[in-house]
Structure formats: structure tokens, C-alpha cells
Amino acid sequence: MGKKFFSFVVAIFMLWGCSAEESGQSKNIKGMEATVVHVVDGDTIDVQLKDGRKERVRMLLIDTPETKHPRLGVQPFGPEASDFTKNVLYQKQVVLEMDVSERDKYGRLLAYVWLENENVNRKLLEQGLARVAIFPPDIKYLDEFEKVQEEARQSKRGIWSLEDYVHDRGFQDSPKTTGEASKKDRDGCDIKGNINSKKEKIYHLPDGQYYDSVIPEMWFCSEAEAENAGFRPSKR
The missing domain is CATH 2.40.50.90 (OB fold (Dihydrolipoamide Acetyltransferase, E2P))
Known part of the structure; x- marks a missing residue:
């Protein structure tokens, strides 16, 4: 009886150890x-x-x-x-x-x-x-x-x-957060709003130097709308 009980306890501890290992758990994390x-x-x-x-x-x-x-x-x-x-x-x-x-x-x-x-x-x-x-x-x-x-x-x-x-x-970009989706919802709004690597909010007009290369975060229908949203005009 004693040997059977001991074997049972050992089996339980072995099973627990395997489960802990499989689940990524550890009792000895250093950090x-x-x-x-x-x-x-x-x-x-x-x-x-x-x-x-x-x-x-x-x-x-x-x-x-x-x-x-x-x-x-x-x-x-x-x-x-x-x-x-x-x-x-x-x-x-x-x-x-x-x-x-x-x-x-x-x-x-x-x-x-x-x-x-x-x-x-x-x-x-x-x-x-x-x-x-x-x-x-x-x-x-x-x-x-x-x-x-x-x-x-x-x-x-x-x-x-x-x-x-x-x-x-x-x-993948959520359709509700992409600039292209926003443009489709607002036909005729062709001013691009972009946030650069310095976190500056800049808008670009269709005749601007960088317009074609800019990927927009937002589209605006007028310069006033862009400026009200905190964007400044591109210098080129």
C-alpha cells in the first residue's frame, strides 16, 4: 500500500511538471x-x-x-x-x-x-x-x-x-482608418494630410511638390478644414 501511494504521488508530480513545462511556466525566472x-x-x-x-x-x-x-x-x-x-x-x-x-x-x-x-x-x-x-x-x-x-x-x-x-x-490597415477609404467617402476632397517622422502635421495641395509621393493619413476638402484639424501647409 505504501509503495502504491508513493508511486501515485510521484506520478502526480511528474504530470504537474510536464504541464508546467508545456504551458511555459517556470518557478525559477531570473529578472x-x-x-x-x-x-x-x-x-x-x-x-x-x-x-x-x-x-x-x-x-x-x-x-x-x-x-x-x-x-x-x-x-x-x-x-x-x-x-x-x-x-x-x-x-x-x-x-x-x-x-x-x-x-x-x-x-x-x-x-x-x-x-x-x-x-x-x-x-x-x-x-x-x-x-x-x-x-x-x-x-x-x-x-x-x-x-x-x-x-x-x-x-x-x-x-x-x-x-x-x-x-x-x-x-493590414483597418478600412475605417486608411486615407484612401476616407477619400472615397468624401469625393472631391483632394488635400492630403500627412504626419511626418517628427510628428508634424502637414497638408499638401494637389499642385505641391511632394503631393504625389505623400501617403495621406487624412483627406481634407479645404485648407481651412486642414488647419482647423491642426495641420500646417507644406512649404513646397
Whole structure:
């Protein structure tokens, strides 16, 4: 009887260990402890470290649809991804696990975010609220993440429920947020509104030097309308 009970206990622990490994959980995550103080969007959060410093963190190996992009606007499943991250992480104690790179070109920390031994990056993929985004050399969980993504794709969860929405560089523009769609809804409005790399809002008239090369975020029917929206005229 004692041997049978011992064998049963061993089997249970072995099964638990396999389940933890398959789900991406780990009891020995090494990283920085932090408190999530703000959720920017689905894959970006603000945290306060134990020493009091505040840092912006970009989750590694995933990409969620946009909610605040100056050109793309709000993409399908962007708000759902943002809400998921907020509900799961806001004001929670987390561990930030680094990979090879410490920061991206914007100065944000790059990390896998762990909450109570669960990888939140992975959870977003499971829910169909993120795609795998590969930026070597930070690929520690790539094989695992791609497997989870494929399961979500096969099940048509979230972003995978929309045909041809996900591509290698991100997500297709929502028809409601593209400049071309806006133009079709407003025939005769041919002034292009563009936001450049310096975040300057500039409008371009049809006879302007850069008009043909500009990809519009918005279309306007008059210069007054463009200026009321905060755009200035192009200098050429």
C-alpha cells in the first residue's frame, strides 16, 4: 500500500511538471521585480522598479494591433489586446526577464513579462491578441511562441478570425482608418494630410511638390478644414 501511494504521488508530480513545462511556466525566472503602473497598449507597459525608477517596457517577441498610432489609428483587436493587458497586469507585481538586448531604439526595456509564473507575452499569443514578431538576437522563446501562435491561428482566435489581416510586418490597415477609404467617402476632397517622422502635421495641395509621393493619413476638402484639424501647409 505504501509503495502504491508513493508511486501515485510521484506520478502526480511528474504530470504537474510536464504541464508546467508545456504551458511555459517556470518557478525559477531570473529578472527584475517591478510594479505595473500604466498600460500603454497590448504589448507596452510602464513599470516602477524596486529602486523607484520608472521604465517603459516593450514585450519581447510579440506585436499587438495598434490603438494610438498616428497613421494607422485603431486597428481591429487593438483595444481588446490593450484591455487584456490592463486587466491582467495593472498594479500587479511582475518579473521582467531579459533576453540578449536590454533596450530598443526608443530606449524602452525589452522583456518577457512574468506574472505568478505565467508568461504574459505568451498569454497574448494564446488569446489571439498578438502575433509573433522576430527581432534577433532576442529569440529565447521563439519555438514555443510559434507553436502557441499556430494553435491560435488554427482555432481562428482574435486576430486570426479576420482573413488576410496578419502579415509578416504587422497588420493590414483597418478600412475605417486608411486615407484612401476616407477619400472615397468624401469625393472631391483632394488635400492630403500627412504626419511626418517628427510628428508634424502637414497638408499638401494637389499642385505641391511632394503631393504625389505623400501617403495621406487624412483627406481634407479645404485648407481651412486642414488647419482647423491642426495641420500646417507644406512649404513646397
